[in-house]
Structure formats: C-alpha cells, structure tokens
Amino acid sequence: MSQMQAHCSIAGEQASPTRINPRIILVLATWDICSGNQPVMNNEMSFLAKHVRCVYNQHCPFCVCTPTICHFYKEEVLFVWWVFSSVKRCLSFNFQTFLERVLCWVKPSATSLVPGTLADLTKGKLELLAENALLRQQLIILRxxxxxxxxxxxxxxxxxxLARMARTWKQSLFLVQPETLLRWHRELFRLFWKRKTKACARKSKLSPETICLIKEMAAKNRLWGAERIRGELLKLDIRVSKRTIQKYMRPIRRRRPNGQxxxxxxxxxxxxxxxxxxxxVTDLFFRPLFAFFIIELQSRQVIHVNVTRSPTDPWVAQQLREATxxxxxxxxLIRDNDRKFGPNFARVAATSGIKVLRTPYRTPRANAVCERFLGSVRRECLDHSLIFHEKQLHRLLNAYTVYFNQARPHQGLGQRIPVPSVPSASLLKPPSRVIAIPMLGRLHHDYRRAA
Structure with a gap:
C-alpha cells in the first residue's frame, strides 16, 4: 500500500501499549474482532463502527491510519463502547423528556377557549374533523x-x-334551542344599545337644601303626592318639575299594597x-291512642288536652265544653275535616257562640300553628318515652303542657313564654345565681333565678 498501515493487536495482558500521535484517526471495522477462535467484540460493540468511517484491512481488522503504530487493550475498547452507550442513553432520555414537555405545551386546555383554539391551528383537517365528531357524540350523550x-x-x-361565525349554527346547537340563542342575542344588543345611548351623569341643578326639603315633605306628609309637594315648593318660590320630585320621593316612600x-x-x-x-299515638303493645289538643293562636297557650282510645262525636263535644x-x-275555632267532629260538636260550638272554620282538604298549612305544636310534642316528648297505657300518656302530656306554657320560649312570640311566671326577685336587687329545675323526668330543664 501507498500509506503506512498501523496494526492494532488486542492480545490481553501480553500486549504493551505505545504512545499515540494526536492526529490519530481511529477506525473501527464493522466485523467482529476475533482473538483466535473466540470473538473479542460482540455485535453490540459494532455500534461504534456504524457511526465512524472505517478503512478495513484484511490482515488486521482493527487498524489505525497513521504513521505511528499503536496498540489497544481489550479493556480500553470495552471502556470506549461503554462511554458511547452511556451518551446514547442520556441523549435518548433527554429527547424523550423534551418531547413530553412539548406535547404538554401543545395540548389544549380543557377549561379555556383561547389556548384550545391556538392548539387547533397546528392540527390537520382530518384530525379536526375526527375531534369534532368525537365531541359531538359526547354532547349527544350529555344531552x-x-x-x-x-x-x-x-x-x-x-x-x-361563535354562532355568527358559523353558517350552519342552527345544526350545531345541541344544548340550547335556536330561539334561545336569538333571545340572548337580542338581550345583548339591548344592553349594548342601552350602554351606548346612556346619557352622561350630570350634576343636579337643585341645591342640597331643596332636596332635603322634598324628602322631609314626603316623609312627614304621607298623603301628599308629587304634585302637592310641587305646589308647596311654588309657595316658597322654588320651581321643580314633577318628575324630579318623584325621583327623590321613591327612596322615602316604598310602594306598598293597598290595605293591610x-x-x-x-x-x-x-x-x-x-x-x-x-x-x-301507638303504645308499647301497638294499640292506638288519640290525644286531643286545643291551642290559642295569639299566645300559643295550650288551652285543653285529653286522651282516649275511642274518640267519638259526644266525647269531642264534651272536651269543647270543658275547654270553654x-x-x-x-x-x-279552626278544625280539619275529620269525621270525629260530628253534629254534637257543631251543636256545642253554636250554643257557645263559636264559629267553626273548616280547613280545605289536604292543606295542613291552613292549621299551621296546631300542626307545628303536634310536631313539637312528638320531637320533644313522645319520641323519648315508652307508652304503656292511657293514663300514663295523659300524665305525660299534662306535664309537657305545663312545660310548654310556663317554661318553653317560642320563636313565634319573639322567644317569649305563653304564660310567663311572676318574677320572685325584685329588679332592683342584684342578680342571684341560676338554678335548673328538671322537667319531664330530666328530659328538659327550666332555668330560673334563685329567690
């Protein structure tokens, strides 16, 4: 050959290394480097030869084109291959991370319209058509x-x-009707035109003294209208239009319905x-009991209470006699349409001069005060007791009636008591300690000042 060829022998521990010229160009052959019959470099090491220009010598498969002869150990070749593999893995990992970051930036936001629109500009027509079909099917399911x-x-x-920009906007609507969208458009135009034609706020020409005088006349003279106040102002040489007086009268006089x-x-x-x-009420042995109550609407005081197992018309009429x-x-007297209120009850009410008012069918709110009281009886008393017989229920309801009338505050009365007890201590004396009086078997307590 015209140029000198340097032979690189890999002989394990027997080969001795020599110095390497800085201008050495290392060329790795794509064939496996063999030492005798055993391969020294496997196929994975041939990766180095794929990325480096190679000049192959049949006599020496591992050669260096330089005038200087150099020798390489087997460990040195393995180290070079390990360095190349490490660099390749690092570059692959960095490229994969960068690609994920780019996809995350390009991915449209699910809650914002502008980033999603900008991301759609980078998509193709077929991809956009497929995405629109997918979204349309999801809207159909959502509907x-x-x-x-x-x-x-x-x-x-x-x-x-967006409807203005689409020609087939009526066919694209799924969640709203076209008439609804047109109504929204009219409302938007109305607001836009109202804002555009709104007159600039001008300073009132009336003096603050005149405005205060108009408000004072409107507050102290409820029977005066705007024209009447205008006449009074003319007597004082103050000229104000009727509409101006009405403007300052509105905050003073709220519109109220006629009558009480x-x-x-x-x-x-x-x-x-x-x-x-x-x-x-159902007792412990699943037998029905009936409690009859009469309550006054103004003071919420329970007038009468009694219990029976068979509420007949004569029995109910007798309860009305005892209550009056x-x-x-x-x-x-308000009552419902129960058949227990028969002709005897109506005769006693008419004899006593009481006008009976029957509530409409299926309208418990027409007798709301009494229905509310029955609910309080259940929640505050009967739900916490076991009823064995009629007399026990009668004693329990009498005890609750005393607590309800003399110790329990009522929201409908401004947290007052229906029948307040006379205070034992004078208001001029210093406040004494508070004592708790148990009621209904310590189910409730009545707190009072000690005497």
Whole structure:
C-alpha cells in the first residue's frame, strides 16, 4: 500500500501499549474482532463502527491510519463502547423528556377557549374533523342525562359570538334551542344599545337644601303626592318639575299594597282564634291512642288536652265544653275535616257562640300553628318515652303542657313564654345565681333565678 498501515493487536495482558500521535484517526471495522477462535467484540460493540468511517484491512481488522503504530487493550475498547452507550442513553432520555414537555405545551386546555383554539391551528383537517365528531357524540350523550344545564354570562356571550361565525349554527346547537340563542342575542344588543345611548351623569341643578326639603315633605306628609309637594315648593318660590320630585320621593316612600298585609290581619284577629286537632299515638303493645289538643293562636297557650282510645262525636263535644267554662269562648275555632267532629260538636260550638272554620282538604298549612305544636310534642316528648297505657300518656302530656306554657320560649312570640311566671326577685336587687329545675323526668330543664 501507498500509506503506512498501523496494526492494532488486542492480545490481553501480553500486549504493551505505545504512545499515540494526536492526529490519530481511529477506525473501527464493522466485523467482529476475533482473538483466535473466540470473538473479542460482540455485535453490540459494532455500534461504534456504524457511526465512524472505517478503512478495513484484511490482515488486521482493527487498524489505525497513521504513521505511528499503536496498540489497544481489550479493556480500553470495552471502556470506549461503554462511554458511547452511556451518551446514547442520556441523549435518548433527554429527547424523550423534551418531547413530553412539548406535547404538554401543545395540548389544549380543557377549561379555556383561547389556548384550545391556538392548539387547533397546528392540527390537520382530518384530525379536526375526527375531534369534532368525537365531541359531538359526547354532547349527544350529555344531552340525554342533563336536562337543563346552567349557563353563565360568559357562556352566553361566547355562544352568540361563535354562532355568527358559523353558517350552519342552527345544526350545531345541541344544548340550547335556536330561539334561545336569538333571545340572548337580542338581550345583548339591548344592553349594548342601552350602554351606548346612556346619557352622561350630570350634576343636579337643585341645591342640597331643596332636596332635603322634598324628602322631609314626603316623609312627614304621607298623603301628599308629587304634585302637592310641587305646589308647596311654588309657595316658597322654588320651581321643580314633577318628575324630579318623584325621583327623590321613591327612596322615602316604598310602594306598598293597598290595605293591610296578611300578617297584620292575623295579628289583629289571633286573640279570638283557637285551633284544635288530634294526635294519634301507638303504645308499647301497638294499640292506638288519640290525644286531643286545643291551642290559642295569639299566645300559643295550650288551652285543653285529653286522651282516649275511642274518640267519638259526644266525647269531642264534651272536651269543647270543658275547654270553654264560664263563657270563655273564642270567636273562631279552626278544625280539619275529620269525621270525629260530628253534629254534637257543631251543636256545642253554636250554643257557645263559636264559629267553626273548616280547613280545605289536604292543606295542613291552613292549621299551621296546631300542626307545628303536634310536631313539637312528638320531637320533644313522645319520641323519648315508652307508652304503656292511657293514663300514663295523659300524665305525660299534662306535664309537657305545663312545660310548654310556663317554661318553653317560642320563636313565634319573639322567644317569649305563653304564660310567663311572676318574677320572685325584685329588679332592683342584684342578680342571684341560676338554678335548673328538671322537667319531664330530666328530659328538659327550666332555668330560673334563685329567690
């Protein structure tokens, strides 16, 4: 050959290394380097030869094109192969991490419209068509389950703006009807035009003294209207239009319905109205018991209570006689449509001068005070006791009636007691210690000042 060839022998521990010229160009053959009959370099080491230009010598498969002869140990070749493999793995890992970061950046957000739109610009037409079909099918499934979703103002605005850009917007709507979208568009145009044509806020030409005078006249003279106040202002040489007076009268006079409210009506007539009803109780042996209550609506005081196993019309009429002794009768008595209230009960009520008011069918709220009391009896007393017989239930309900009338505060009365007890200690004396009086077998307690 024209140029000198350097032979690289790999002979294990017997070969001695020589110095290497800096201009050495290392060329690795793609064939396996053999030492005798055993291969020294396997196929994995041939990776070095795939990335380096190689000049092959048939006599020496591992050669270096340089005037200087150099020898390599087997361990040195293995070290070079290990370095190349490590670099390759590191580059592959870094490239995979970088690719995942790029995909994460490009992936559209599920809760934002703008990043998703920007990400769609990088997609192809077929990919966009497939994604639209997938989203349309999911909307069809969602429409089967959600009957009426909630739309925010931003959602309505975006739907209106996007519908303007699509020619087939009516066919693209799944969650709303086209008429609804058109109504949103009209409301949006109305708000836009109202904001555009809104007059600039001008400073009032009236003096603060005149405004205060108008408000004072409107507050102290409830029967005066805007025109009447305008006449009074003209007497004082103050010229104000009727609409201006009405503007300052609105915060002072709130619009009220004609006549008194239903709450005022009930408060005025509650003193002469009683209500009665039955409460069915089951004893320990699953036998029914019936408790009869009469309650006054104004003070929430329980007027009468009694218990029986067979509530007949004569028995109910007798309870009404016992509840109204010495002519202490109400003007009205509210009852439901139970058959227990028969002709005897109606005769006693008419004789006593009581007008019976029957509630409509299936309207327990028409007798709300009595129904609320029956619920309190169950929650605060009967649900915590075992009833054996009729007399036990009668004693228990009498004890609860005393607690209800004389010790229990009521929300409907402003946390007051229906029948307040006379305070034993004078208000001028310093407050004494608080004592707890057990009631209903320590189920409830009545807290009072010690005498």
């Amino acid at each position: 089967r389950q959600v009957k009426r979703p909630t739309y925010r103002k931003t959602d309505r605005l975006l739907l209106v703006l 409210s239903w709450k005022t009506f009930l408060r005025n007539h509650a003193a002469g109205v009683w209500a009665c009803d039955f409460l069915q 002794p010495y002519g202490q009768t109400p003007k009205y």
